[in-house]
Amino acid sequence: MGAEIFSVGTELLLGQIVDTNAVFLAQQLSNLGVDCFHKTTVGDNQGRLVAALRTALVRADIIISTGGLGPTEDDLTAAGVAEALGVELYLDEPAAEAIRQLIAKRGYPFLPSHLKQAQIPVGSIVLPNPVGTAPGFWIEKDGKTIISMPGPPHEMRAMFTESVAPRLQQRAGGVVIVSRVLHFMGIGESMLEERLKDLIEAQTNPTIAPLAGMGEVRLRITAKILGREAAQALIAPVEAEIRQRVGDYIVSTDNEPLEVSVDRLLKARGLTLAVAESCTGGLIANKLTNIPGASEYFMAGLVTYSNEAKIKLLGVQEATLAQYGAVSAQTATEMARGARNAGAAQIGVSTTGIAGPTGATAEKPVGLVYIAVSSDQQEVCEEFRFRGDREMIKNQAANAALNLLRKTIEQAS
Amino acid sequence: MGAEIFSVGTELLLGQIVDTNAVFLAQQLSNLGVDCFHKTTVGDNQGRLVAALRTALVRADIIISTGGLGPTEDDLTAAGVAEALGVELYLDEPAAEAIRQLIAKRGYPFLPSHLKQAQIPVGSIVLPNPVGTAPGFWIEKDGKTIISMPGPPHEMRAMFTESVAPRLQQRAGGVVIVSRVLHFMGIGESMLEERLKDLIEAQTNPTIAPLAGMGEVRLRITAKILGREAAQALIAPVEAEIRQRVGDYIVSTDNEPLEVSVDRLLKARGLTLAVAESCTGGLIANKLTNIPGASEYFMAGLVTYSNEAKIKLLGVQEATLAQYGAVSAQTATEMARGARNAGAAQIGVSTTGIAGPTGATAEKPVGLVYIAVSSDQQEVCEEFRFRGDREMIKNQAANAALNLLRKTIEQAS
Numbered sequence: 001m002g003a004e005i006f007s008v009g010t011e012l013l014l015g016q017i018v019d020t021n022a023v024f025l026a027q028q029l030s031n032l033g034v035d036c037f038h039k040t041t042v043g044d045n046q047g048r049l050v051a052a053l054r055t056a057l058v059r060a061d062i063i064i065s066t067g068g069l070g071p072t073e074d075d076l077t078a079a080g081v082a083e084a085l086g087v088e089l090y091l092d093e094p095a096a097e098a099i100r101q102l103i104a105k106r107g108y109p110f111l112p113s114h115l116k117q118a119q120i121p122v123g124s125i126v127l128p129n130p131v132g133t134a135p136g137f138w139i140e141k142d143g144k145t146i147i148s149m150p151g152p153p154h155e156m157r158a159m160f161t162e163s164v165a166p167r168l169q170q171r172a173g174g175v176v177i178v179s180r181v182l183h184f185m186g187i188g189e190s191m192l193e194e195r196l197k198d199l200i201e202a203q204t205n206p207t208i209a210p211l212a213g214m215g216e217v218r219l220r221i222t223a224k225i226l227g228r229e230a231a232q233a234l235i236a237p238v239e240a241e242i243r244q245r246v247g248d249y250i251v252s253t254d255n256e257p258l259e260v261s262v263d264r265l266l267k268a269r270g271l272t273l274a275v276a277e278s279c280t281g282g283l284i285a286n287k288l289t290n291i292p293g294a295s296e297y298f299m300a301g302l303v304t305y306s307n308e309a310k311i312k313l314l315g316v317q318e319a320t321l322a323q324y325g326a327v328s329a330q331t332a333t334e335m336a337r338g339a340r341n342a343g344a345a346q347i348g349v350s351t352t353g354i355a356g357p358t359g360a361t362a363e364k365p366v367g368l369v370y371i372a373v374s375s376d377q378q379e380v381c382e383e384f385r386f387r388g389d390r391e392m393i394k395n396q397a398a399n400a401a402l403n404l405l406r407k408t409i410e411q412a413s
Numbered sequence: 414m415g416a417e418i419f420s421v422g423t424e425l426l427l428g429q430i431v432d433t434n435a436v437f438l439a440q441q442l443s444n445l446g447v448d449c450f451h452k453t454t455v456g457d458n459q460g461r462l463v464a465a466l467r468t469a470l471v472r473a474d475i476i477i478s479t480g481g482l483g484p485t486e487d488d489l490t491a492a493g494v495a496e497a498l499g500v501e502l503y504l505d506e507p508a509a510e511a512i513r514q515l516i517a518k519r520g521y522p523f524l525p526s527h528l529k530q531a532q533i534p535v536g537s538i539v540l541p542n543p544v545g546t547a548p549g550f551w552i553e554k555d556g557k558t559i560i561s562m563p564g565p566p567h568e569m570r571a572m573f574t575e576s577v578a579p580r581l582q583q584r585a586g587g588v589v590i591v592s593r594v595l596h597f598m599g600i601g602e603s604m605l606e607e608r609l610k611d612l613i614e615a616q617t618n619p620t621i622a623p624l625a626g627m628g629e630v631r632l633r634i635t636a637k638i639l640g641r642e643a644a645q646a647l648i649a650p651v652e653a654e655i656r657q658r659v660g661d662y663i664v665s666t667d668n669e670p671l672e673v674s675v676d677r678l679l680k681a682r683g684l685t686l687a688v689a690e691s692c693t694g695g696l697i698a699n700k701l702t703n704i705p706g707a708s709e710y711f712m713a714g715l716v717t718y719s720n721e722a723k724i725k726l727l728g729v730q731e732a733t734l735a736q737y738g739a740v741s742a743q744t745a746t747e748m749a750r751g752a753r754n755a756g757a758a759q760i761g762v763s764t765t766g767i768a769g770p771t772g773a774t775a776e777k778p779v780g781l782v783y784i785a786v787s788s789d790q791q792e793v794c795e796e797f798r799f800r801g802d803r804e805m806i807k808n809q810a811a812n813a814a815l816n817l818l819r820k821t822i823e824q825a826s
Contacts, residue, residue, distance in 0.1 A: 013449045015439030018431065026428030036426045037461055039454035048450055048472075055468055059461075179427065190484055190524045200486075209457075210485055211424050220424070255429070275716070281702025282695035285716040289694025290804055292770055300722040303688070303698040303714030305707070309756060313713060313726070343722060357705050387519065388544070389567065391703055 002035030004060035006053070008068035008077050009151060010043035021066040021156050028160060032168050033175040033224060034062065044074040046083070053084035057144050064164075067151030069134040071113040077148050078137070082121040085141050092120045095135045102133050127163040131155050138167065177224045178231035180239060180254065184217040185403055187249040192217055195246055199238070206234050208242075251403050258402040259287040265409050266297040266347075273405075274343025275301040276314050276335040278326065279353040279369055283398040300343030304335070314338030327352050329370050329381045336374035336381075348374040349405050353384075355393045369397045373408045380408060415448035417473035419466070421481035421490050422564060423456035434479040434569050441573060445581050446590040446637060447475065457487040459496070466497035470557050477577075480564030482547040484526040490561050491550070495534040498554045505533045508548045515546050540576040544568050551580065590637045591644035593652055593667060597630040598816055600662040605630055608659055612651070619647050621655075664816050671815040672700040678822050679710040679760075686818075687756025688714040689727050689748040691739065692766035692782055696811040713756030717748070727751030740765050742783050742794045749787035749794075761787040762818050766797075768806045782810045786821045793821060 005025050011017050022039055029036045038060060042052045049068070056063045068077030082089050096118035103110050117134040120126055127136035129150060136149040136159050147164055149156045184192060189210055193200065196219075200208045206223035219242065223234040243250065252258055266273055275284050275298075285301030288294050302313050307326055310316040315338040316331055324330040332352045340348030353369025360366045365385070372381040382404060386396040418438050424430050435452055442449045451473060455465045462481070469476045481490030495502050509531035516523050530547040533539055540549035542563065549562040549572050560577055562569045582589075597605060606613065606623055609632075613621045619636035632655065636647040656663065665671055679686055688697050688711075698714030701707050715726050720739055723729040729747040737743040745765045753761030766782025773779045778798075785794040795817060799809040 041452035282698025285695030301716030
């Protein structure tokens with residue numbers, strides 16, 4: 001048995017908002033060592049709310065709900081929890097007073113509906129709302145716990161951090177779940193699993209699980225044990241074994257975007273960069289300049305789709321384009337060199353390829369991309385064949401370029 | 414009774430990925446007129462998966478699952494559905510053959526585990542995967558329908574659009590929910606609601622609802638009626654009335670990104686474009702080059718963070734930078750002109766501003782952005798003050814630049 005995350009709100013069922021609360025709570029529960037086995041979403045309908053709560057009470061020990069605690073007719077969570085547990089609602093006078101004071105402080109007119117938020121199931125601990133009017137509550141009955149918090153994310157997060165997390169921590173007795181995520185490039189999911197099959201099957205703590213997604217292969221190592229350090233000690237040897245077998249394909253850890261490690265490397269070594277992009281169309285520049293302080297090293301980005309722009313802005317030779325074509329290792333290398341010159345940078349990186357859906361030929365299919373890095377010490381160029389739609393190919397090419405950049409800088413050390 | 418969205422994957426319960434599939438499906442079901450009353454998430458555990466499916470079978474007519482159809486041991490959805498419905502799995506030979514062919518085409522080694530994806534519950538319609546290996550399936554039993562699709566979002570979306578939506582539409586018997594979303598810039602949500610208050614209150618079919626979110630103001634007009642044409646006939650006069658009142662602030666419709674309308678305009682008029690970006694750091698180029706065929710008009714993009722790059726690559730005058738600074742209308746205008754020259758394009762657009770979190774001064778705060786458009790007929794420059802973090806400011810600045818571009822081209826007609 002474990003916890004169930006329980007989101008209330010019709011707007012969630014219509015896809016009008018993304019349930020960031022559920023993501024936050026899932027991460028927090030995981031960090032606190034509380035197993036979460038289900039997430040449920042229901043709309044603003046008391047019958048379905050009560051039925052779904054009863055289902056959750058059967059399969060979970062702890063139900064953590066968000067939403068439906070506001071002042072409107074649509075806000076049904078307190079009443080639903082009371083009905084599901086067979087208790088009454090009462091007006092909590094300290095909570096009512098806190099609401100009155102906050103409304104007065106904000107200078108809003110006080111409406112009777114505001115007091116609806118102080119209607120709490122009998123037997124609850126009231127959880128103060130540090131940043132809004134609706135309090136939450138924590139109620140235990142027949143060995144089950146229901147924790148209800150308001151839906152606005154900043155209110156929920158403040159309440160969780162201040163009142164809920166400490167109580168859950170106490171309850172878990174120090175057991176934590178710690179995960180390490182390894183990101184791979186250049187190896188498929190099946191092949192990765194094949195290479196690690198014995199490890200994956202033998203391991204129970206930590207567990208090893210492959211994660212699929214968006215042209216990316218990841219592996220999660222998860223330990224559950226008393227104390228964060230003990231968890232890390234369980235993970236370390238397993239990670240070391242994985243790195244020994246397939247470390248060449250690992251490009252980052254714990255969901256860190258590749259541009260963050262490139263940014264860190266460039267800043268640490270005081271290197272400057274210029275980027276020449278054909279098929280990635282500005283995506284590499286955009287990723288790097290999303291990071292504060294990129295102006296320290298980012299000298300120039302040049303998006304050169306046409307042959308004319310490659311010649312004029314990057315100094316690519318007409319003869320190179322005529323002989324090898326725009327999508328070639330030769331052009332990629334001249335582009336990287338040209339970016340370095342145009343931006344007066346120490347390192348240049350370039351991409352040229354066919355993002356599709358048009359532009360392919362028999363010899364040069366959609367997804368063929370050449371990526372080059374140029375510095376005064378070396379020039380490297382690699383050929384890639386990516387799959388997917390235009391945006392996926394752009395994204396994979398940008399990541400491959402960042403990875404080649406990372407490897408080149410690291411090897412130059 | 415209605416539909417239940419059913420997501421499978423331990424990574425969702427750990428908060429490691431956001432369930433964008435559930436949001437997409439919620440929106441699609443709403444558009445198709447299918448009521449969705451529950452969303453459930455379970456991990457990669459067969460016992461809990463089967464139990465949760467049985468719960469869903471009691472309260473929903475249609476269960477739409479995503480995830481858990483891959484080749485690994487963790488992928489349990491097909492087996493779970495078979496168990497919940499009391500049917501066997503069989504190896505679907507056409508599906509197996511499609512997998513073999515795709516693997517061969519991609520040049521990967523074929524592994525026995527790949528065929529696991531062709532294990533389908535008996536009695537299913539197999540749903541082809543247009544962009545990946547794992548097929549989906551649609552199975553009906555005892556008046557209930559389970560639709561299972563793979564988890565990778567691009568595969569799920571392609572399969573839903575191609576195979577699932579048409580079947581659901583047929584089933585809905587012709588009643589549709591049709592929405593029209595209008596996107597506004599330059600007017601706040603409260604002001605917009607004020608200008609349309611009487612309309613919003615009077616309308617019941619279609620309804621008019623403001624949608625909040627991420628520094629953007631949108632309005633949704635929703636009609637529910639038999640037949641798409643009838644729905645559109647309900648919406649049209651309401652949209653016309655809104656356009657008459659606040660049409661000046663409408664920048665796009667139906668979630669169409671601004672770059673799509675700019676792309677269409679440039680292509681229709683045979684105009685060419687060059688982009689000079691300082692604070693947007695390549696984002697405008699990236700947005701435009703996400704659209705197939707952008708190479709028709711996209712001559713060059715120049716990401717010039719430093720003064721040196723602005724001078725060398727765009728021909729901005731040193732005196733302009735010295736007198737007015739890099740973040741000024743004068744510099745923006747010279748950048749747009751310089752982009753046009755560098756890219757030999759008919760139109761140039763530029764951005765220069767302070768994306769933050771650093772770089773602000775007393776007179777030039779974070780969020781101050783100048784945007785200019787230059788053609789041989791005119792030059793315009795506008796000043797903006799955006800709020801939010803670095804990525805939000807970049808995004809708002811890129812959208813404002815695309816909007817200024819759109820307006821300038823339209824007015825030149």
